[in-house]
Amino acid sequence: MSEPRLLQLQDLRVSFHSRDGVVDAVRGVSFSLGREKLGIVGESGSGKSMTGRALMRLLPSTATMHAKTMRFGEIDLLAASERQMCQVRGRHIAMIMQDPKYSLNPVVTVGKQITETYRRHRRTGGRAARDYAIEMLDAVKIRDPARVFHQYPHEISGGMGQRVMIAMMLAAEPSLLIADEPTSALDVTVRFEILQLLDELIQSRHLGVLFISHDLNLVRRYCDRVLIMYAGQVVEEIEADRLNEATHPYTRGLLDSMPRIHRPRHRLPVLQRDPAWREPLTADER
Amino acid sequence: MAPITRMAAFGRGAIPTSAGLRVGLGRVVSVLFTLLGLLALTFFIGRLLPADPVLAVTGPEVTKATYDRVYLELGLDRSVWQQFLGYIGGVLQGDLGRSTTTGQPVMQDLMRAFPATLELSLAAAIVGSAVGIPLGIAAAVNRGSWIDHIARIIGLAGYSIPIFWMGLMGLFLFYAKLHWVGPSGRVDIFYEGMVPPVTGMMMVDAAIAGDWTVFRSAFAHLILPASVLGYYSTAYISRMTRSFMLEQMTQEYVIAARAKGLSRSAVIWRHAFKNIRVQLLTVVALVFGGLLDGTVLIETVFGWPGVGQYLTRGLQFNDINVVMSTVLMIGVLFLTINVVSDWLYRRLDPRTR
Amino acid sequence: MSVCDTTTPKRPRWRAWLETDTPQSVRQASLQETWRKVLYFRSQPLGMIGLALLLLLLFVVVFAPLLATHNPIAQDLDARLLPPSAQYWLGTDHLGRDVYSRIVYGARTTLRIAVLVAIIVAPLGLVIGATAGYLGGIVDEILMRITDVFLAFPGLILALGFAAALGPGVDNAIIAIALTAWPPIARLARAEALTIRQADYIAAVRLQGASAARIIVRHVMPVCLPSVTVRVTLNMAGVILTAAGLGFLGLGAQPPWPEWGAMVAVGRQFMFDYPWVVAAPGLAIAAISLAFNLLGDALRDTLDPRIG
Numbered sequence: 010m011s012e013p014r015l016l017q018l019q020d021l022r023v024s025f026h027s028r029d030g031v032v033d034a035v036r037g038v039s040f041s042l043g044r045e046k047l048g049i050v051g052e053s054g055s056g057k058s059m060t061g062r063a064l065m066r067l068l069p070s071t072a073t074m075h076a077k078t079m080r081f082g083e084i085d086l087l088a089a090s091e092r093q094m095c096q097v098r099g100r101h102i103a104m105i106m107q108d109p110k111y112s113l114n115p116v117v118t119v120g121k122q123i124t125e126t127y128r129r130h131r132r133t134g135g136r137a138a139r140d141y142a143i144e145m146l147d148a149v150k151i152r153d154p155a156r157v158f159h160q161y162p163h164e165i166s167g168g169m170g171q172r173v174m175i176a177m178m179l180a181a182e183p184s185l186l187i188a189d190e191p192t193s194a195l196d197v198t199v200r201f202e203i204l205q206l207l208d209e210l211i212q213s214r215h216l217g218v219l220f221i222s223h224d225l226n227l228v229r230r231y232c233d234r235v236l237i238m239y240a241g242q243v244v245e246e247i248e249a250d251r252l253n254e255a256t257h258p259y260t261r262g263l264l265d266s267m268p269r270i271h272r273p274r275h276r277l278p279v280l281q282r283d284p285a286w287r288e289p290l291t292a293d294e295r
Numbered sequence: 296m297a298p299i300t301r302m303a304a305f306g307r308g309a310i311p312t313s314a315g316l317r318v319g320l321g322r323v324v325s326v327l328f329t330l331l332g333l334l335a336l337t338f339f340i341g342r343l344l345p346a347d348p349v350l351a352v353t354g355p356e357v358t359k360a361t362y363d364r365v366y367l368e369l370g371l372d373r374s375v376w377q378q379f380l381g382y383i384g385g386v387l388q389g390d391l392g393r394s395t396t397t398g399q400p401v402m403q404d405l406m407r408a409f410p411a412t413l414e415l416s417l418a419a420a421i422v423g424s425a426v427g428i429p430l431g432i433a434a435a436v437n438r439g440s441w442i443d444h445i446a447r448i449i450g451l452a453g454y455s456i457p458i459f460w461m462g463l464m465g466l467f468l469f470y471a472k473l474h475w476v477g478p479s480g481r482v483d484i485f486y487e488g489m490v491p492p493v494t495g496m497m498m499v500d501a502a503i504a505g506d507w508t509v510f511r512s513a514f515a516h517l518i519l520p521a522s523v524l525g526y527y528s529t530a531y532i533s534r535m536t537r538s539f540m541l542e543q544m545t546q547e548y549v550i551a552a553r554a555k556g557l558s559r560s561a562v563i564w565r566h567a568f569k570n571i572r573v574q575l576l577t578v579v580a581l582v583f584g585g586l587l588d589g590t591v592l593i594e595t596v597f598g599w600p601g602v603g604q605y606l607t608r609g610l611q612f613n614d615i616n617v618v619m620s621t622v623l624m625i626g627v628l629f630l631t632i633n634v635v636s637d638w639l640y641r642r643l644d645p646r647t648r
Numbered sequence: 649m650s651v652c653d654t655t656t657p658k659r660p661r662w663r664a665w666l667e668t669d670t671p672q673s674v675r676q677a678s679l680q681e682t683w684r685k686v687l688y689f690r691s692q693p694l695g696m697i698g699l700a701l702l703l704l705l706l707f708v709v710v711f712a713p714l715l716a717t718h719n720p721i722a723q724d725l726d727a728r729l730l731p732p733s734a735q736y737w738l739g740t741d742h743l744g745r746d747v748y749s750r751i752v753y754g755a756r757t758t759l760r761i762a763v764l765v766a767i768i769v770a771p772l773g774l775v776i777g778a779t780a781g782y783l784g785g786i787v788d789e790i791l792m793r794i795t796d797v798f799l800a801f802p803g804l805i806l807a808l809g810f811a812a813a814l815g816p817g818v819d820n821a822i823i824a825i826a827l828t829a830w831p832p833i834a835r836l837a838r839a840e841a842l843t844i845r846q847a848d849y850i851a852a853v854r855l856q857g858a859s860a861a862r863i864i865v866r867h868v869m870p871v872c873l874p875s876v877t878v879r880v881t882l883n884m885a886g887v888i889l890t891a892a893g894l895g896f897l898g899l900g901a902q903p904p905w906p907e908w909g910a911m912v913a914v915g916r917q918f919m920f921d922y923p924w925v926v927a928a929p930g931l932a933i934a935a936i937s938l939a940f941n942l943l944g945d946a947l948r949d950t951l952d953p954r955i956g
C-alpha cells in the first residue's frame with residue numbers, strides 16, 4: 010500500500026434518463042486501486058460494467074455521470090477533455106470486454122486492429138507496428154502469429170479472439186487494465202488458459218487490474234481484494250482471503266449459495282433479497 | 296417516391312453463410328420462379344384483364360381486317376395456356392410485338408430508349424450517394440444536432456413531395472426564372488444528332504467525340520432532372536445510412552475501438568463506416584432500381600426520351616402492348632438489380648465470403 | 649401538452665386510475681400501458697402536427713360544400729387564369745374554374761382513395777399473410793412466391809400496368825393501387841402469424857377440433873391486426889403519392905372532376921406564366937403525405953422505442 014494509488018474514485022453515480030423515468034445504474038461507488046487485482050462481484054445488472062466504463066468515460070450517450078473524485082495518477086479524469094481522454098484510453102487505461110465475437114471489429118483484420126492501438130500512441134511506421142503486433146500475438150501465445158495477423162475475427166476461435174483482444178488492449182502498454190467478465194463468454198475449456206495468460210501478463214507488466222465478474226469463486230481465487238456490488242452500490246469491501254468473515258447479508262447469501270465439496274448439501278439455499286439493501290448507505294456504512 | 300418503401304422489403308432476409316452449391320442452385324431456381332411470375336403477371340394484366348384484348352392493343356377504331364389479324368397474332372383462337380406459352384416464347388426470343396404508335400418492334404424502341412434512362416438514373420444515383428452518405432453519417436454521429444434535423448427534413452420532404460411536382464417547380468424556377476438550366480429534352484434541338492451514338496448516353500458520347508459544346512448542352516439538360524431524382528435518392532440513402540450507422544455506433548467493437556484511444560473520426564470512418572460499406576453498396580443498387588419508378592414521372596415532366604416517357608406515351612395512345620412490355624422490362628431490370636445487389640452483398644462481406 | 653403534470657392534485661378519477669403505480673388487475677395494467685403510449689404519442693409535436701393535418705383534411709372533406717367558394721367544375725371562360733385575389737383565393741385555371749374550390753373538392757378524391765385502398769389492402773394482406781404463416785409448408789411457399797412477384801415491380805410501375813389495363817378512372821386507380829400495395833402487409837402478417845402459430849392457446853383451440861380456417865380467422869388474424877393497422881398507416885403516404893402519380897399521368901379521376909395530381913398535369917402547360925395553377929395542388933398533395941409520414945414516424949416511435 011506504500012505505492013501511490015493508480016486510481017481514485019469517490020462517489021461515482023451513473024444514471025439513465027429515458028421516457029419511462031430515471032434508472033440509477035451506479036449509486037455512489039468509491040474505491041481506490043494500486044498495482045493490485047481488485048475484483049468487483051455482483052449479479053447481472055448491478056452496475057459493474059457501467060462503473061468500468063465510467064472510469065474510461067465510455068458510457069452510452071444516454072447516460073449521465075457524476076463523481077466527487079475520479080483520478081488516474083496525476084490526471085483528473087473528470088476534468089480531462091475528450092482529446093486528453095483519447096490519450097488516456099489505451100495508453101494508460103485499457104479494457105478487455107466480454108465477448109470477442111462482438112468486441113472485435115468483424116470487417117477489420119486482426120493485425121490491423123492491433124497495430125492501430127500501437128500506432129495511435131507510439132507514432133511509428135507501418136513496418137515497425139506490424140512487427141510489434143506479431144510480437145504481441147506471440148506474447149498472448151497465438152501459434153503462427155504471421156498467419157493470424159491477416160485473418161478476420163470470424164476466422165478464429167473464441168479463445169483466440171480473446172487473446173487478440175488482450176494483445177490489442179495491451180499493445181500500448183497501459184498500466185491499468187479493466188477486465189469486464191473476460192472469460193464469461195468463453196468455453197469452459199479455454200477459460201482457465203485465458204485467466205492464466207492474463208495473470209502472467211499482469212505479473213510481467215506490473216499492471217493494476219479491475220476484474221469484473223459475477224462469479225464470486227473466481228474472483229476470490231484470482232484477486233487480492235473484492236468489492237461486492239448490489240443494485241448500484243458497493244455493499245461490502247473485503248480482502249479476498251478474508252471473505253469468510255464477510256458480514257453483509259448479501260455477501261453471506263452469495264457465499265452460502267455456492268456449492269462446496271467439503272460440505273455437501275441436498276439443496277442450495279435460494280438467495281433472499283432484502284429491499285433494505287437497496288436503500289442508500291449511510292456515511293459510516295461506506 | 297414510393298420506390299423506396301418497397302425496396303427494403305425485397306430479398307428473403309438473412310442470408311445463409313455457407314454459400315454451397317445447393318444454396319446457389321436454390322437461388323437460381325427461386326429467381327427463375329419469380330421471373331416466370333413476372334411474365335405471368337404481365338400476361339394476365341395485358342391479355343386477360345382488358346375486356347377485349349384486341350381493342351386494348353389496337354385502340355377502339357379498327358377495321359375488321361386489322362381486328363382479325365391482331366386476333367390471330369395474339370393467338371386468341373387458342374387456349375389461354377397456349378397463349379401464355381406463345382407469350383413466353385416470344386419474350387424469350389426478344390419479340391415483344393409491335394407498337395401501334397411507332398409501328399416499330401417494341402423491343403427495338405425499348406433498346407433505343409434505354410440508354411437515356413440509364414444516363415439519367417446513373418447521374419441521379421451519383422448525386423444521391425455523394426450527398427446522402429455523408430449526410431446520413433453526419434446525422435447519425437451527431438444525433439439530435441442541427442445536421443440530424445436537416446437530414447430528417449430532407450428525408451421527410453423526399454418522402455412527401457410528389458416528384459413530378461418538384462420537377463415542374465424546378466423547371467419553373469431554374470429554367471423559366473433563373474435560366475440556369477436547359478428546358479426539356481436531352482440537348483438543345485440544334486445539337487440533336489451531332490455526335491455519333493456510341494453508348495447512347497449523350498454526355499458520354501459527346502465526351503467520346505470530343506464535342507464540348509454538345510457536352511455542355513447535354514449537361515445543362517441533364518442536371519435538373521438528375522438533381523430532382525437525386526434528391527429522392529438522397530432522402531432514402533441518408534435515412535438508410537443514418538440508421539445503419541446508429542446501429543453500428545452502439546456495437547461493442549465501437550466501444551473497444553474507443554477504449555484503444557482512437558479519435559472520434561477514426562472510430563467513425565475506420566470502424567463503423569467500414570462495417571456499413573457493403574450494406575450501402577446494396578442500398579445504392581436498390582436506389583438505382585427504385586429510381587425506375589420516379590424516372591417514369593420525371594422523364595414525362597422533362598420530355599426525356601427514355602423508357603419512362605415511352606411508357607407514358609404508350610399510356611396516352613392506349614398502346615397496351617407498349618405499356619405491358621415496358622412494365623415487364625422494368626420488372627426484369629428491378630429483379631436483376633436485386634439479385635445482383637444480393638450477390639454483391641455476399642461477395643463483399645468478409646463474414647459471408 | 650405536458651406529460652408530467654401527474655403532481656396536480658385535482659386529477660380526474662379515470663386519470664388517477666390510469667396512472668396509479670399499483671394496478672389492481674391485468675386489464676388495468678394493460679390499459680395503463682396503452683395510456684402511457686397515448687401520453688408518449690401526445691408528447692411528440694411532429695406526430696401531433698401530422699394528426700392535426702389529417703383532421704383538417706377530414707374537416708375539409710366533410711364540409712367541402714360550405715368551404716368551397718365556387719362550383720369546382722363550373723367553367724367561366726371570361727375568368728381564365730386569373731391570379732389569386734379576394735374573389736379567387738388561389739386563382740383560376742385555364743377554364744376559369746376556381747383553383748381553391750377544386751382543391752377543396754379534390755380532398756374528397758384523395759381521402760376516398762386512401763380509405764378505400766386501406767379497406768381493400770388490410771384484409772387482403774391479412775388473409776394472405778395469416779394463411780401463409782399459419783399453414784406453412786407448400787401453401788406458404790406458393791403465397792410468398794406470389795408476393796415476391798408483386799414486389800419485383802416498382803410500386804408505381806405495376807399500378808400503372810393495372811390501371812392501363814382496367815382503363816382510367818378513380819375506382820380503377822384504387823383497385824390498381826390496392827393490387828400493388830398488399831405484399832408488404834402480407835409479409836408482416838405472415839411474420840406475426842409465424843410467431844403465434846406455436847402458442848399454447850392455439851394448440852388448445854386446435855385440440856378442441858377447430859378447423860384451420862376458423863383458427864386463422866378467429867385467432868390468428870386478430871393478433872396480427874394491430875401491427876397491420878399501423879403498417880397500413882405507415883404506407884399511406886406512399887399510396888397518396890402513387891395515386892397522385894397516376895392522376896398526373898391521366899389514369900385517375902377523369903375530367904371535369906377535380907383530382908390534385910390531374911390538376912398539376914393540366915396546369916403544366918400554363919405553368920411558366922401562371923404558376924399558381926400547378927403550385928397549389930402540388931402543395932396539397934405534399935401536405936397530406938407529409939401528414940401521414942409525420943403520423944407514421946410518431947406511431948413507430950411510440951410502438952417501437954428501439955428504433956430512433
Ligand SMILES: Nc1ncnc2c1ncn2[C@@H]1O[C@H](COP(=O)(O)OP(=O)(O)O)[C@@H](O)[C@H]1O
Nearest residue numbers: 025032034052053054055056057058059060069
Ligand atoms: N443503455 C442503457 N440504457 C438504460 N439503462 C441501462 C443501459 N445500460 C445499462 N443500464 C442499466 O444499468 C444497470 C447496470 O448495468 P451494467 O453495469 O451493465 O450491469 P452489470 O455489468 O453489473 O451486469 C442495468 O441494470 C440497467 O438497468
Ligand SMILES: [Mg+2]
Nearest residue numbers: 057058059189
Ligand atoms: Mg456487465
